[in-house]
Amino acid sequence: MLQFVRARKAVVSNASMWDTLSLLPPEAVPKSYQDGIETTQQCESFMHLHLGFDAEGISDDLGIHHIVVNDWDRGVDADQNVVLISVPSVLSPDLAPPGKHVLHAYTPGTEPFEIWEGLDRRSNEYKNLKAERSEVMWKAVEKALGPGFNREKCEVKLVGTPLTHQRFLRRNRGTYGPAILAGKGTFPGHSTPIPQLMCCGDSTFPGIGVPAVAASGAIVANSLVSVTEHSRLLDAIGI
Ligand SMILES: Cc1cc2nc3c(=O)[nH]c(=O)nc-3n(C[C@H](O)[C@H](O)[C@H](O)COP(=O)(O)OP(=O)(O)OC[C@H]3O[C@@H](n4cnc5c(N)ncnc54)[C@H](O)[C@@H]3O)c2cc1C
Structure with a gap:
């Protein structure tokens, strides 16, 4: 059953770049973005x-x-x-x-x-x-x-x-994730050419692994929420 969940601020995907691409309507995806994903080497x-x-x-x-x-x-x-x-x-x-x-x-x-x-x-x-x-x-x-x-x-x-x-x-x-070698390339950033679609997880900067993907989630949260709102939230949870 098709379900719609409407987002006011943004949609954030932590699925891999290839899995995220497969969820998007092809007509919404610029060819250069699609090509970039399809030509990114994968780890085994x-x-x-x-x-x-x-x-x-x-x-x-x-x-x-x-x-x-x-x-x-x-x-x-x-x-x-x-x-x-x-x-x-x-x-x-x-x-x-x-x-x-x-x-x-x-x-x-x-x-x-x-x-x-x-x-x-x-x-x-x-x-x-x-x-x-x-x-x-x-x-x-x-x-x-x-x-x-x-x-x-x-x-x-x-x-x-x-x-x-x-x-x-x-x-x-x-796949384990994108095969981007340190010093030879950098992982993609978190915004996409599709307005209000952001990505985090192991297809984005800083890369693969639990600490890295947690950092990418924090980066996206930072981009979406003002510093004042951050402080308010941290106060609310007592940090
Ligand atoms: C065996 C193994 C050992 C590892 N050991 C370590 C380690 O020791 N230390 C370390 O730091 N890292 C380790 N890693 C790497 C680390 O686990 C990953 O880099 C990290 O979990 C990736 O997180 P992610 O959120 O980017 O992706 P994922 O954890 O893959 O999350 C993506 C989520 O998106 C969901 N999804 C996909 N498509 C859809 C859809 N259409 N609708 C809804 N949901 C969808 C998937 O089900 C999944 O839950 C290991 C990985 C593996 C496989």
């Missing part, structure tokens, strides 16, 4: 592995975060080379049932979308590719957690792919 996507398993046999002094680099010569942005692992139940046992751990492993923005593009998520081809491309994460988890970890005994096993990333995070091609 992700593989994810989410696990739930019994803590028995796992070392009591297991660290929460682990990084496994398979081959330093290939570089940290090579595909299937770096796996980041977090076991948050190490610090917050209430995140899992008593005596269990939860674990998230992922390949950080290094999984090419191309090899997944167009696959039917119910097909055997997709399932086989999932098994093949998740193996690097399983091996990294085995290395980080030691011989007490047994993949066969995991009670929860969920593998996410670039298609998962695209679907559930609603990010074009499951």
Whole structure:
């Protein structure tokens, strides 16, 4: 059902530049703006592995975060080379049932979308590719957690792919964000050629990452609200 929400001051989008573009009526978008977005290089996507398993046999002094680099010569942005692992139940046992751990492993923005593009998520081809491309994460988890970890005994096993990333995070091609290199380019500003449409988030200055996107939201808020109004709001919330 189509719904209209009317805004008096502005519309602010923190969807990626490609996802924001897809929401705009083409006739409202100047060609140069569209071309700028369509020619911006994208970072690659992700593989994810989410696990739930019994803590028995796992070392009591297991660290929460682990990084496994398979081959330093290939570089940290090579595909299937770096796996980041977090076991948050190490610090917050209430995140899992008593005596269990939860674990998230992922390949950080290094999984090419191309090899997944167009696959039917119910097909055997997709399932086989999932098994093949998740193996690097399983091996990294085995290395980080030691011989007490047994993949066969995991009670929860969920593998996410670039298609998962695209679907559930609603990010074009499951991308990590624009591939704009520090020193070679700058992230776009927050205003757009469409009157009263502003953007924040990881497609805008200062860039990708939680602190950066929070800053971009603050910049947009600053642009829309006067300093006097800021002070009034800060007083109201007691800061
Ligand atoms: C696995 C992983 C690990 C990371 N680790 C770190 C880290 O350790 N430190 C760090 O600083 N950063 C990290 N990042 C990066 C950081 O999470 C992102 O840069 C940041 O969350 C991006 O925020 P955003 O608001 O720009 O975009 P998003 O968080 O993608 O928000 C955009 C929102 O727009 C919504 N949306 C899209 N289309 C529509 C629509 N049509 N209608 C309504 N809503 C829509 C989406 O659902 C989404 O909720 C990590 C990212 C990933 C994927």
